[in-house]
Amino acid sequence: MKPLQIALLGAGTVASGVVKVLARNQEELQRRAGRGIALAAIAARNPDKARAALGDALPITTDFMALATRPDIDIVVELMGGISPARELVLAAIAAGKHVVTANKALLAIHGNEIFAAAQAKGVIVAFEAAVAGGIPIIKAVREGLAGNRIEWIAGIINGTTNFILSEMRDKGLDFATVLKQAQALGYAEADPTFDIEGVDAAHKATILCAIAFGVPVQFDKAYVEGITALQAADIRYAEQLGYRIKLLGITKNTGEGIELRVHPTLIPATRLIANVEGAMNAVVVQGDAVGPTLYYGKGAGSEPTASAVIADLVDVTRLHTADPEHRVPHLAFQPDAMSDLPILPMDQVVTAYYLRLRVADQTGVLADLTRILADEGISIDGLIQREAGEGEHQTDLIILTHDTVEAHMNAAIGRMQTLPSVHAPIVRIRKEELR
Numbered sequence: 001m002k003p004l005q006i007a008l009l010g011a012g013t014v015a016s017g018v019v020k021v022l023a024r025n026q027e028e029l030q031r032r033a034g035r036g037i038a039l040a041a042i043a044a045r046n047p048d049k050a051r052a053a054l055g056d057a058l059p060i061t062t063d064f065m066a067l068a069t070r071p072d073i074d075i076v077v078e079l080m081g082g083i084s085p086a087r088e089l090v091l092a093a094i095a096a097g098k099h100v101v102t103a104n105k106a107l108l109a110i111h112g113n114e115i116f117a118a119a120q121a122k123g124v125i126v127a128f129e130a131a132v133a134g135g136i137p138i139i140k141a142v143r144e145g146l147a148g149n150r151i152e153w154i155a156g157i158i159n160g161t162t163n164f165i166l167s168e169m170r171d172k173g174l175d176f177a178t179v180l181k182q183a184q185a186l187g188y189a190e191a192d193p194t195f196d197i198e199g200v201d202a203a204h205k206a207t208i209l210c211a212i213a214f215g216v217p218v219q220f221d222k223a224y225v226e227g228i229t230a231l232q233a234a235d236i237r238y239a240e241q242l243g244y245r246i247k248l249l250g251i252t253k254n255t256g257e258g259i260e261l262r263v264h265p266t267l268i269p270a271t272r273l274i275a276n277v278e279g280a281m282n283a284v285v286v287q288g289d290a291v292g293p294t295l296y297y298g299k300g301a302g303s304e305p306t307a308s309a310v311i312a313d314l315v316d317v318t319r320l321h322t323a324d325p326e327h328r329v330p331h332l333a334f335q336p337d338a339m340s341d342l343p344i345l346p347m348d349q350v351v352t353a354y355y356l357r358l359r360v361a362d363q364t365g366v367l368a369d370l371t372r373i374l375a376d377e378g379i380s381i382d383g384l385i386q387r388e389a390g391e392g393e394h395q396t397d398l399i400i401l402t403h404d405t406v407e408a409h410m411n412a413a414i415g416r417m418q419t420l421p422s423v424h425a426p427i428v429r430i431r432k433e434e435l436r
């Protein structure tokens with residue numbers, strides 16, 4: 001049988017991994033897929049740069065649209081990133097009857113509904129294992145391996161760049177900017193690294209996980225997104241003293257009333273496996289009603305780890321190429337006519353526990369004022385530490401851990417506490433999850 005013909009759009013970090021691994025594992029892949037997978041051509045903005053990175057064995061074109069719709073191409077692999085022209089190219093490839101493999105979580109989190117509907121109508125596959133947690137087969141696990149479960153929640157370290165930054169800052173005492181530059185040099189960061197550090201990339205991935213876990217459309221616009229740029233070294237230290245680690249988590253949870261979809265720095269008990277995931281590694285915990293918690297760990301970024309997921313999709317598509325579209329795994333795990341309309345909950349309805357740090361006057365009565373406000377708002381305290389004021393210091397740090405409460409109540413309490421004359425700086429609030 002003639003090998004399936006692949007067109008690669010983009011010639012950057014992930015594309016170069018795909019070219020290398022496809023060449024290296026060619027024979028093994030043919031044995032797995034039942035037929036050959038052949039790279040036909042690459043579209044690159046800068047052919048000289050592409051040739052320098054990928055060699056000159058393959059034809060390179062600058063006409064992305066012509067390649068994406070070329071009659072002899074069976075599968076288009078989109079590894080450019082960004083929304084436009086990636087969206088137009090993917091839709092054109094689908095309209096031309098091509099299967100698509102993409103690592104582009106931004107595109108799918110924002111335009112996934114349109115893209116999956118177009119693919120469904122045309123009877124082609126859009127495969128996206130590389131879009132979430134890079135090389136970890138989490139899409140496969142949630143959509144297929146856990147299909148017997150009602151998924152209750154998913155929480156994951158799904159951005160390698162920020163986990164690398166937090167780990168290096170904590171372990172080596174390096175500053176934020178230095179570590180971010182290292183992450184960029186290692187090929188972990190997005191083309192625009194603010195997507196990583198502001199939590200947007202993790203929110204794109206959480207949006208996709210949310211859709212395949214609960215059978216709802218992708219709704220990135222409803223995600224709560226908070227990154228790590230405001231995180232202070234003092235809070236990482238206090239968290240350690242209290243037996244917690246701070247990680248940027250993507251969380252999605254079915255509460256029955258609606259679905260939580262949020263990304264923010266989170267205190268998690270240091271004894272949890274996921275709290276000990278360091279560097280650019282990713283880890284995702286999925287809680288199913290039947291199986292309980294399962295944990296998936298591995299490289300979430302980088303050239304060959306991400307290529308591993310892209311190529312797994314190529315093998316899948318090659319195997320399913322001739323299958324009746326009705327017998328394929330649905331793009332969002334649930335049949336398109338059986339999607340749920342459960343709403344994504346606004347952040348002020350989310351229930352979680354909190355770590356609060358207050359810079360307060362070192363005088364009597366302060367604690368009583370603060371605990372009264374928390375009690376008024378129905379918030380109960382789980383623990384409290386007060387750093388001894390140094391000699392000559394008139395202020396001190398007060399750390400309060402709370403039990404679960406509704407975010408709206410916490411907003412009200414923080415608003416009131418902030419107006420007290422004895423509270424001297426903006427109150428730091430970090431959400432806390434036990435993950436059990």
Ligand SMILES: NC(=O)C1=CN([C@@H]2O[C@H](COP(=O)(O)OP(=O)(O)OC[C@H]3O[C@@H](n4cnc5c(N)ncnc54)[C@H](O)[C@@H]3O)[C@@H](O)[C@H]2O)C=CC1
Pocket residue numbers: 009010011012013014015044045046078079080081082084085103104105106130131134187188189190191300301302303306
């Ligand atoms: N680098 C990583 O570790 C991972 C990346 N991804 C995703 O994979 C995709 C590719 O990422 P990388 O390879 O890291 O990016 P990259 O920046 O290294 O490569 C992107 C390639 O696409 C080309 N390109 C970008 N915009 C273009 C445009 N408007 N017109 C023509 N060519 C354009 C660039 O010239 C470059 O050749 C992105 O969607 C990214 O989010 C997903 C998982 C991990």
Ligand SMILES: N[C@@H](CC=O)C(=O)O
Pocket residue numbers: 131133134158159160161162188189190196201300301302
């Ligand atoms: N920039 C992303 C790359 C993979 O998705 C990350 O750091 O995780």
Ligand code: NA
Pocket residue numbers: 129130131132133134135136137138139309
């Ligand atoms: Na993956």
